[in-house]
Amino acid sequence: MQNSVTHAVLLFAVVGLAACQPAVPDSGSGVGFADYNNYERSRIDRDAALNRGGSTPPSGLGVPAGLGTTATVAPAASGQPVISGDELRSAGLPTGGNSAALPVTSPVSSAPLDATGSTTAPVPVGSGSTGISDEQDFGAVSGRESIESNAERIARQRAAYEVVQPTAVPTRPGSNGPNIVAFALSTTNAVGQKIYNRSGFNAESKFLRACASYPSSDRAQEDFLKNGGPQKDSKGVDPDGDGFACYWDPTPFRKVARN
Template structure:
């Protein structure tokens, strides 16, 4: 302290930096503080999230309370007015579609008889026995009756005759007189089938005699009737 008082080259510390004296510095400091406080009270966020400071009329218009506006404060402090950044509201997320829950075995219209858990939950050994008893009580057996008698006027038995023969079709067994082809064709054409023709042939004296002309080769089989299916069925 003694050295500072004796040295005339040391400047007076009472004067403020950039000001003529310390009182001027304190006065400017109080003014700047008041302006900064007023700026915090009057500057409000923009009403619209997408509005900018240049588009808002309230930034340049004077305050109704007489306080300086944000533009006046920026001008007094030598600051460049800043432009409010637009606030972008995120769009609502698209609705998420969830898959429908699969229908369980207990749903209407679906049988759960194949599910052991479902059946065992409502059935028991006793209930099964009762159900079997009810089914047996409802069972009806048809009465046994005797087979009807076979009519005697159905003609020769073709199965019995086929099994009594051993020769092959076309193999001559019986002697035949002369029979024209025309008589043979006419006799066979009058029968609905070869089986009925064979029955008519046997009923008219066959196989030994052939009054109708149905067996000209003498094998005992009329109009191409074949006994081999009957033999195969027995074998």
């Protein structure tokens, strides 16, 4: 008996909770909050009204407050071109049942705005550029020069042209040593071509140690000639016997003399 009472109490509690549960919204609703079928019917009614040229809104669609059921188009401003409803229909465009003429608006200007808000004309790219020569532009040159003026300009340039004649190499002040330029021009053998006999004992280490004491190969060649070179090599700066000390090369001097 007690179990039956307990089951009855539980049953009434479940029923009471179910009654308090809110209704589940319809998941099959269509666009917006209305039923999709009602939305389709409203759309069909609206299209039919537009095709008939009527101004009555379809069912389910209201008219904004303060407006009547028919809408009028404001007349175009004086002197402004208009397009009539007949012209729209002849072009295959819908008129919405209103044959009133529509004003033609001018296109919006695409000119840029300056800091004051007024439009400014675009400046062509490259106009007023300076520092670029147009001597290769036939149109630009022919516009400012003639054959006679060009000939006069060439004559002036030739008259101002100065040819510098080569002169003798100046004597180095404070130096009474051998002239390596004169020595280079007096030789004809290539670098590394043996002309003089040299001792091969400890030649490489002696050569590296001696050449490291000179700031340049020119100074090494001067000292080499001053100490009896090229016939003698007391310091070991010319181990291959070509007459040129510490990688000194007479080729640049020979080329200058030939030119």
